[in-house]
Amino acid sequence: MIGKNSYISAVILCGLLTLSPPITASPFSEAYSAYQAAIEQQDSAAAVKYAEQAYLLGKSYFEANSIDVAHLELNWATALQDNNENTLAYDHFNSVIATYRQRFGKDAIELIDPLIGAADTVELSKETKQLFEQAIDIAEDANKPLLLAEVQMLAFNKLASTAYYTRDVRDYAIDALEIYQTELPEDAVARLKATFYVGMVKAAESKTSLAIEYLEEVVKQFAVLDYSHPYKLAAHARLIELYEKKGDSDSSTQHCIAIGSMKPWSETQNQAPLFRLAPRYPISYARDGKEGWTQMSFTVDEQGFVKDPVVIASEGGKLFTKESLKAIKRWRYAPKFVDGQPVAAEATVQLEYSLSP
Incomplete structure (x- = not known):
């Protein structure tokens, strides 16, 4: 074709x-x-x-x-x-x-x-999965490992975020990666993409250490290539979240800095959140049924860190303000770019405190 x-x-x-x-x-x-x-x-x-x-x-x-x-x-x-x-x-x-x-x-x-x-x-349906299964069976019988891995990854990418995502679909990415690890060099893009997706699968399954291992490999290999890739940015972003959840802010910071040094995907790219920690709901306020919100302004610096947060307005009580400031300081962003260079930029956000489901 x-x-x-x-x-x-x-x-x-x-x-x-x-x-x-x-x-x-x-x-x-x-x-x-x-x-x-x-x-x-x-x-x-x-x-x-x-x-x-x-x-x-x-x-x-x-x-x-x-x-x-x-x-x-x-x-x-x-x-x-x-x-x-x-x-x-x-x-x-x-x-x-x-x-x-x-x-x-x-x-x-x-x-x-x-x-x-x-x-x-x-139209996305059981037939979609059945057609992919037929293609996978043929590729497997043909004894062509790389062909099989390519078809498996096509099926995974089509079905991963749908109601037809099953353990079999999950295993397509894992099996494809095993083939690529045998058949392709470490820096082959097809292998790196599969590594990225397996890392994301492990992260979704709360297998944090394995997820970090796979995603760090993606970052490591893209770091030595002579071009940037969206998967590199996405791997950095997910690693920030994984390290923050582990309480390893130092490792998270390194990935934040790395994002700040990357080329933007758009010459006028605005800052974009990568990791957002929800504020703690004050226990005493929750017990009393208090709800409210806090609006803040802050600077996202060239490396994506939140600097100098200031409360613009709030409602509900001082503890909402306190918890909001504490949370916002741990947020991480991809920085804004102007003329291809990261720059500090202002941002605002409003954090809501609601007891409603």
């Missing part, structure tokens, strides 16, 4: 890599060339237009039921997916699946691309 959503194209030679008969000057070849140019230019709307033309013309250009026509349909489905036309894309991915099963067999490796395409474009 030639589109940008070609998941496993290095392994599966889908697309029009082996067209027969050879292409000569024709309306079909012109449409297909225009499709390739649209892909190269990342023009998703044009890719849909010319992929459709190539598919429709190809149905006359090639023999009836030709596998080349199925390849053309796969290209069109992928272009539709890239252009967020998921309903139509899903229909064509299913059509390709049926043709490939008939031509290559029900467990053929060629099925992986259209299965993943269908899983990515179908």
Whole structure:
């Protein structure tokens, strides 16, 4: 598959890599060339237009039921997916699946691309998981470890934050990481991404020490690469939270400083909270049913630390003010950037104290 959503194209030679008969000057070849140019230019709307033309013309250009026509349909489905036309894309991915099963067999490796395409474009449901499971089973039977790991990570990323997240889905990331640890060097981006996700899984499971171990590895490897990556920032941010929960403020501080020294993802990036500690509700106030709020202003310095918090207004009692100031001093931010450099910036926040659920 030639589109940008070609998941496993290095392994599966889908697309029009082996067209027969050879292409000569024709309306079909012109449409297909225009499709390739649209892909190269990342023009998703044009890719849909010319992929459709190539598919429709190809149905006359090639023999009836030709596998080349199925390849053309796969290209069109992928272009539709890239252009967020998921309903139509899903229909064509299913059509390709049926043709490939008939031509290559029900467990053929060629099925992986259209299965993943269908899983990515179908409305999220049990079918989504079933399609990924079929792709994973095929990759496993093919005895191609890296292919299996890639499909497992695609499934994990699609299902991790959904109602279809199960222990099996969790294990996809863990199993993929084990493969990457055997097959890829420590600084391979695919391995680092899997390490990051496993670290986040362990953090969600309150396995703090393991989470720290994995996320520190992500930070360590990205630190020696010649570019920054969003996972590096996210790993630093989660490590701040994990170390703060352990009461290890010194380690948390190091990651705060590291964030302050990173390149921003936007030249005008505003400060963003990374760790927010909820204030303690005064026991005496809770017993008396007191509620209230405290509004504060403060400076977020170049390294993301809260400096000089000042109470602007409050309601409910002095203890709310006291607990608010105590909590805000432990908050951590990614700093504001101006012209690519971290700068101190003012911020305000209001902390609410409510006994209502």
